[in-house]
Amino acid sequence: MADQYDVIVLGSGPGGYVAAIRAAQLGLKTAIVERELLGGICLNWGCIPTKALLRSAEIFHYMQHAKDYGLAADNIRADLEAVVKRSRGVAKQLNQGIGHLMKKHRIAVHMGTGVLKGAGKLEVTGEKGSETLSAKHIVVATGARARDLPFAKTDGKRIWTYRHAMVPPEMPGKLLVIGSGAIGIEFASFYNDMGAEVTVVEMLDRVVPVEDADVSAFLEKALKKQGMTIMTGAGVESIDVGASGVKAKIKGKDGKVVESDFSHVIVAVGIAPNTENIGLEALGIKAERGIIVIDDYGRTSVKGVWAIGDCTPGPWLAHKASHEGVTAAEAIAQELGNAEVHPHGMNRKNIPGCTYCHPQIASVGMTEAKAKEAGYSVKAGTFPFIGNGKAIALGEAEGFIKTVFDAKTGELLGAHMIGAEVTELIQGYVVGKTLETTEAELMSTVFPHPTLSEMMHESVLAAYGRALHI
Incomplete structure (x- = not known):
């Protein structure tokens, strides 16, 4: 007798495990299938461990420039092995945390490779041999992998x-x-x-x-x-x-x-979606170049089968996958008769992007060029880090914040930043866009001093010729 669930999630990355948790919170009997490590690529081999590496490099950079802050640090050296060990330790800690969350929410974990085998059925081959799971709904969250170049096959050595x-x-x-x-x-x-x-x-x-x-x-x-x-x-x-x-x-x-x-x-x-050999073709699930076609709630072309994350259209970002996971879980609960949930479809215009290089980059919405291409009459304002007291005090005076508005309505169309800690600042504009703010609300908002966030205010003011500190 096959194990019967309300929801089975195939893949435990930031989309999959979040979908499973939300489904369990809504009272659905939930299982998750993972072929490698709970947490998927992001937690184990992507977002989190890379940030640990970059943090070590950032500290090393500051130590090498200690004299800029009136400090002395001699004989500075980097121990690559120790840096990597710390990064792997961070990943391991979070992987174990996901396991704890699965137990906390009573989500059944099946380790193995899953293949769709018809309506509501998933065959899992792994540590228990071969088993068939059944569910009213299946969420495909199989993610993606790095794309190879035909003349540069990766070998792990060079x-x-x-x-x-x-x-x-x-x-x-x-x-x-x-x-x-x-x-x-x-x-x-x-x-x-x-x-x-x-x-x-x-x-x-x-x-x-x-x-x-x-x-x-x-x-x-x-x-x-x-x-x-x-x-x-x-x-x-x-x-x-x-x-x-x-x-x-x-x-x-x-x-x-x-x-x-x-x-x-x-x-x-770039990346290639992990959608080969998981049974899409047999069920007639529509995909384009391996990317599963979905609606704004994660529904595929086959009833009862959903898809989220990097195996669906971009942007291919962990936080987008997690948001899709919540949306799909709530839509499934609604279909199963829960009248208390009211899922909202994904608005891809409000998904921020962050790059953790030095200096950092963060953005949301349209670039100035894209806004003009779309036919908007644009007002854009830029404010430099060098005009901000906190940035100067931090020794991080390089960078700027740029905001793009619809000149006719004042709608915030996009925001683009480069400089220290902008990956933490961008969420202010994301909230603003989600609330459909205009320049008027942003101008009347009180920003704390001294903070880097004041540059967000100044950038908005600059778009309308009202910047105070440049």
Whole structure:
């Protein structure tokens, strides 16, 4: 007799485990299926352990610049093995925490690989052999993996994905990073701060190309100042792996191909959804290039099957996956007769993005260029860190905050930041957008002094020619 549940979640990443918890909170008999580690990629091999690495690099950077703060620190050195050990310890602690949450909410955990086997059935092959689970609803939360380049297959020795870069067998001497999205730039920042000679190659005409053009320009200047080589409008044509290093042929913006030597390569050119061999085709679930098509609540084209997170349309971010998990769980509970829940569909315009390089980047909503392309008459305001007392006191006077408004209605269309701790500041604008705020509410809000958040206020004022400190 198959185990019968109200909800089975396939995958325990930040989307899957949150969906399971919310379903259990709503009184649904819930199970979760995981083939590797509770918490998925984000907790074990992504968001969290990378931030631990970056924190170590940040501390190392500050120690090297102690004299800027009137302090003395001599004989500073980095112990890569210890840095990695700390990062893995953080991941392990949180992995165990997810296990505790599953027990707390009485969620059945089935370790193994799951395959959809028809309406409401999931076959799990793992530590208990093969078993068939049944549920009224199944949520697919299988996530994604790093995408390979056909001429640069990762081997864990010389050519790395983000997983290899988190547990490096050795410190790179000369590192090539292919791709300047969040993952590529974060690892470039980490290894540069740790002492590697870093080159970043980006196919498009600017780094972090999804961000506002002004942010991209500022970041490129900052990274070059830190000693990185940045090549935009460029492409890696071939890679030849040897015993002691890598030879890469790189075609520059001018069309010339130059061969350079590197000790290691990180490939960060996007992700591929983990949707092969999980039974989508047999059920006729609609997908486009492996990405499962869903509505704003997570419903797929087949009744009773839902999907969330990185195996669905982007942005491919942990917090987006978690929010989708809650939404799907509430929609399922509603379908099962719970009249007390009122799920709201995902509004992708209000999903913030954060990149934890040095300096940090954070944004939400439209860039100035995208707003103009969409036909808006725009008012945009920018305020620099150098005009903020707290930033100067922190020794972090590089960066800016930019806000974009609809000139006709005052609607906040987007906000874009680069500088110290902006990943913590962005949520103020996210709340504002969710509440459908205009410039009037933001202008009349009292911001505490002295704080970095005052720059948010000043940026809004600047959009309307009212900035006080520039």
